[in-house]
Amino acid sequence: xxxxxxxxxxxxxxxxxxxxxxxxxxxxxxxxxxxxxxxxxxxxxxxxxxxxxxxxxxxxxxxxxxxxxxxxxxxxxxxxxxxxxxxxxxxxxxxxxxxxxxxxxxxxxxxxxxxxxxxxxxxxxxxxxxxxxxxxxxxxxxxxxxxxxxxxxxxxxxxxxxxxxxxxxxxxxxxxxxxxxxxxxxxxxxxxxxxxxxxxxxxxxxxxxxxxxxxxxxxxxxxxxxxxxxxxxxxxxxxxxxxxxxxxxxxxxxxxxxxxxxxxxxxxxxxxxxxxxxxxxxxxxxxxxxxxxxxxxxxxxxxxxxx
Numbered sequence: 307x308x309x310x311x312x313x314x315x316x317x318x319x320x321x322x323x324x325x326x327x328x329x330x331x332x333x334x335x336x337x338x339x340x341x342x343x344x345x346x347x348x349x350x351x352x353x354x355x356x357x358x359x360x361x362x363x364x365x366x367x368x369x370x371x372x373x374x375x376x377x378x379x380x381x382x383x384x385x386x387x388x389x390x391x392x393x394x395x396x397x398x399x400x401x402x403x404x405x406x407x408x409x410x411x412x413x414x415x416x417x418x419x420x421x422x423x424x425x426x427x428x429x430x431x432x433x434x435x436x437x438x439x440x441x442x443x444x445x446x447x448x449x450x451x452x453x454x455x456x457x458x459x460x461x462x463x464x465x466x467x468x469x470x471x472x473x474x475x476x477x478x479x480x481x482x483x484x485x486x487x488x489x490x491x492x493x494x495x496x497x498x499x500x501x502x503x504x505x506x507x508x509x510x511x512x513x514x515x516x517x518x519x520x521x522x523x524x525x526x527x528x529x530x531x532x533x534x535x536x537x538x539x540x541x542x543x544x545x546x547x548x549x550x551x552x553x554x555x556x557x558x559x560x561x562x563x564x565x566x567x568x569x570x571x572x573x574x575x576x577x578x579x580x581x582x583x584x585x586x587x588x589x590x591x592x593x594x595x596x597x598x599x600x601x602x603x604x605x606x607x608x609x610x611x612x613x
Contacts, residue, residue, distance in 0.1 A: 312458065312461050312462065315454070315457070315458035316455070316458040316459065316462075316502075318454070318458075319451050319454035319455040319457075319458045320451075320455070320493065320498055320502065322447060322450065322451040322454060323447075323448060323451035323452070323455070323495075323497075323498050323501060324493060324494075324495060324498055325447065326444045326445070326446075326447035326448040326450075326451055327368045327369060327444065327448065327495060327497065327498075328444070329440055329441070329443055329444030329447065330367075330368040330440075330441045330444035330445060330448070331367045331368050331369050331372060331444075332437075332440060332444075333437045333438060333439070333440030333441030333442075333443070333444060334366040334367055334368075334437065334438075334441050335367065335437070336433055336436065336437030336440065337433060337434045337435075337436070337437025337438050337441065338366065338434070338437070343376065351390070352390075353390070353393050353595065353598075356390040356391075356393040356394040356397070357393050357394065357396060357397035357400075357591070357595070358397060359394055359397065360373055360377070360393070360394035360395055360396065360397030360398040360401065361397035361398065361400055361401040361404070362397075362401070363376070363394075363398065363401070364397070364398040364401030364402055364405070365401045365404065365405060368405060368444070368497075369402075369495070370395070370398040370399060370401065370402040370496070370524060371494060371495070371524070371527050371528050371531070373394070373395070373398040373401070374395055374398060374525075374528035374542065374543055374546055375528055375531055375532065375543075377391045377394050377395060377398075377542055378391070378528070378532055378535065378538075378539035378540075378542040378543055379535075379539065381538045381539060381541070381542050382535060382536045382538050382539040384538075388538070388541060388542070388545075388602040388606070389598050389599045389602050391542045391545075391602075392542070392545050392546070392549070392594075392598040392601055392602055393595060393598050395542070395545070395546045395549075396549070396590070396591040396594060396595060396598070397591070399521070399546075399550070399587045399590070399591065400584075400587045400588055400591055402496055402497055402524070402587075403500075403580075403583045403584040403586075403587040403588075404584060405497060406497050406500045406501065406504075406580045406583055406584070407576055407580050407581070407583075407584045409448055409449065409452060409501070410452070410501075410504060410576040410577055410580045411576055412576075413449060414449045414450070414452060414453050416446075416449065417446045417447075417449040417450045417453075418446070419446075420442050420443070420445050420446035420449070421442075421443055421446035421447070423439070423442055424439045424440065424441070424442030424443035424444075424445075424446060425439065425443065426439065427439025427442065428440050428443065451501075452501060455501055455502060455504075455505050456505045458505075459502070459505040459506055462506065472506070472508060472509075472512065475512060476508075476509050476511065476512045479511065479512070479515040479558055479561055480558070482512055482515045482516050482519060483515055483516070483518055483519035483522065483554060483558065484519065485516070485519065486499055486503065486515075486516040486517070486518075486519025486520040486522075486523060487519040487520065487522045487523030487526070488523060489502070489519075489520065489523065490519070490520040490521075490522075490523030490524045490526075491523040491524075491526040491527060494527040495524065496520045496521055496523060496524025496583075497524075499516075499519075499520035499523065499524070500517065500520050500579055500580060500583050503516045503517060503520060503579040504577040504579040504580055508579075509565070510562065510564075510565025510566050510568070510569055510578060511561045511562035511565045511566075512561075512565075513565055513578045513579050513582060514557070514561040514562075514564050514565040514568075514578075514582050514586075515558060515561045516579070517579055517582045517583050517586065518553070518554045518557060518558055518561070518586070519554070520583070521550050521553070521554070521583065521586070521587065522547075522550045522551060522554050524550075525543070525546050525547040525549075525550045525551075526547065528543040528546065528547075529543045529544060529546075529547050531543070537609055537610070537611050537612060540609055541602070541605045541606055541609050544605050544608070544609060545601050545602060545605040548601060548604075548605060549590065549594050549601060550590075552594070553586065553590040553594075557586065564582075565578065565582065568581055568582055568585065
């Protein structure tokens with residue numbers, strides 16, 4: 307019976323987090339939807355502008371999936387070049403990681419205030435004010451869901467059975483990657499998976515492995531969403547998946563040393579999962595950026611235009 311209660315508490319906390327992410331995205335779309343599309347569409351003329359356009363759009367929409375689909379639609383209509391789209395998605399990945407870092411900085415106490423301000427603003431008629439109010443309500447619920455996640459996973463952290471399972475998983479990092487990737491894909495949000503990993507109190511190596519899996523799984527929903535689209539759009543989402551997979555393959559063998567090294571860095575104490583997610587995505591963007599053209603060319607060969 308207790309296990310069912312823990313499961314429903316955990317599922318409810320994750321559901322609240324996903325709902326809050328949707329509210330933030332809808333609120334920002336209602337308030338600044340056209341401007342966000344202009345930022346993403348017109349801000350991809352150069353590499354730095356493309357990177358920051360993807361980052362800003364993801365911070366606003368709270369969804370790298372939404373940014374990826376929007377970017378893919380621009381490429382499909384020949385409004386954005388393929389290489390610039392890949393750089394924009396590197397920025398989107400960093401934007402998702404930055405969101406997790408902000409949420410985990412210990413500002414849960416602001417949740418009631420954000421909910422109150424958001425409710426007052428939501429009752430206004432101007433779309434910009436009303437949409438911003440809905441986004442603030444979403445942020446408040448995100449902070450609340452993090453508290454609920456921490457409370458829901460408390461029995462799991464104290465469970466001998468879970469401890470034995472995590473010990474076994476710590477010796478099978480590829481399995482941990484698959485589990486985290488599946489969780490992120492099912493939730494259609496790497497952020498939700500990272501927040502869950504944050505509350506489990508894992509070892510450094512296992513934390514990095516599961517963060518890599520969550521990062522990889524977050525690229526799967528855009529690929530599935532563009533299966534029926536034109537080849538150009540599918541190249542964008544497939545390229546993003548390839549980039550994250552390369553990062554996973556390159557870093558996974560060194561997950562233990564990387565995790566221990568990150569623990570020794572003088573970073574704000576937001577949790578190893580969040581810090582690893584942010585720093586790994588920044589490192590991945592820095593390494594992949596110069597080769598974004600090669601990535602696009604390789605994906606174009608794998609997905610040629612239909613005759």
